[in-house]
Amino acid sequence: MDIRFDKVEVRFEGRTVIHPLTVTLTERRIGIIGLNGSGKTTFARMINGLVKPSAGRVTVNGFDTVSAENDARQQSGFIFQNPQNQIILPILREDIALGLKSRKLPKANVAAAVNAVLDRFEIGHLADRRAHELSGGELQLAALASVLVTEPKILVMDEPTNQLDLRNRNLVERTIQTLPEDVIVISHDLDLITGFDRVLMFREGRIEADGAPGEVIGRYRALNGAEA
C-alpha cells in the first residue's frame, strides 16, 4: 500500500480534530491506537474519503481522496465499528451483492463473486440468513465479505473485535492475520496488533508515537498508567 497524508488537517465546527500531519503508510499491517477522541477514527476515515481534509491532501495508491474520490475509494474497504450498520440489506447474500450493483455486472458474474467471497470466509451456510440471526463473529465476517467482494487492495478496520466474546474475537483475529490484503486496524485490543509491522499512537489529534508495536504499545501503556 502507498497512503500519503501530506500536511493534512481536519477541523470540525471550529475545533481541530487532526492537527497538521504528514505521514506515509506503506507497511502491510498497521495498527492505530489511542484513547477515545484522540483522532484515530477520523484519521482512518480519511483513507476511504469518508472524512475530507480541511487542509492538505490524502492519496491512496496515487489517487487523491477528494479529486479522484471513486478511484481512491476502490483502493480501500472500510469495516465500521458496528457491523450492524455496515450491513445494509437484511439477507446476507443480497447485501454482499449490493456492493457490486453500481458496477452494472451481469447477474451471473455478481452471483459468482458473491459465492466466491462467501466460500473464502467459509460462511456459505449463512448466505440466506438474516443479519439479526448472526453471532457477533459471524456478523464481523459478513461485514468483511461485504467489503472484500469489491476487491479493495487495502482494508481499514475500526475496532473489529469490539464487543466480541473471546471465541469470536479469536475467530476475527485469525481471519485478519490471514488476509492477503494490506490491513490498517484501529483497536483498543493491543494483543491484536502486537504482531503488526507498524503502530501509530494518536493523542489529542496528533501522532504521538510511530514505530514498532513493542515500542509504541509500551509507551501507550506507560502514558495511560497501565502495566507494560
Added chain:
Amino acid sequence: MMRSLHVDGDSFLHRLQPGVKLTALAIVSLCLFTIQTPAVLAIAAIIGLAGHCMLRISPRQIWLRLRPFALIVVVVALFTAILNSPGEGLTAFFRLAALALFASLVTATTTTGDFIDVITRAALPLERIGLVRAQDVGLSIGLVIRFVPEIVSRYEAIRDAHHARGLKLNPISVAVPLIITTLRSADEIASAIDARGIRRQK
C-alpha cells in the same frame, strides 16, 4: 438489531416476479378506491388475510406484522364514521385493511434486494431524461423498507428501558431518543453506503 419484513418461503407469491406483484398491488389499490360497497371491500380484506396463511407463519406473527398499521386503520375509520357516517367509516375500515393486507403480502414475499432491482428498473426512463439517478431511487426505497422494522425494534428497546427504570412512556421521552438513535444510525449507514461504493459519485 436489523430485522426484515420478508418471510422466507416458496409459495406462489414468493415465486411471482417482483415487478408483477408491485404492478398488481398498484392496480388492486386503485380498484379498492373505486369500490364503495363495504361487503365487497370486506371480501377483499378476507382474501388479503387468507393470503397470509400461504406464508406459513403463526397467527401471532401475522398479528405482529399487521399491528403497526392496525391502529391507523381503526383511527381513520373511526374519524370517518364520526365526521361522515358509520357506513363510510365501515367502508374506510375495510378499504384500508384490504390495502394494508395486500401490501403486507407483497413485502412478505419480496426481498429488499428484489424491491431495489424493480424500483431501479422502473426509474430508468426518468434517468434517461435526466430527472433522477435510477439507482438512487431504488436504494432509497430499499432503505425505507430496511428501516421500518428497525425503527420498531428501537421503539421496543426504548419502551423496555422505560419499564426497567419504572418510568411511564410519554411521547417526548420516547420520540427524542428514537429520533436521535435513528438519525445516528442513518448517518452511519450513509457512510457505509459511501464506503462500499454502492452509490458512486458522478
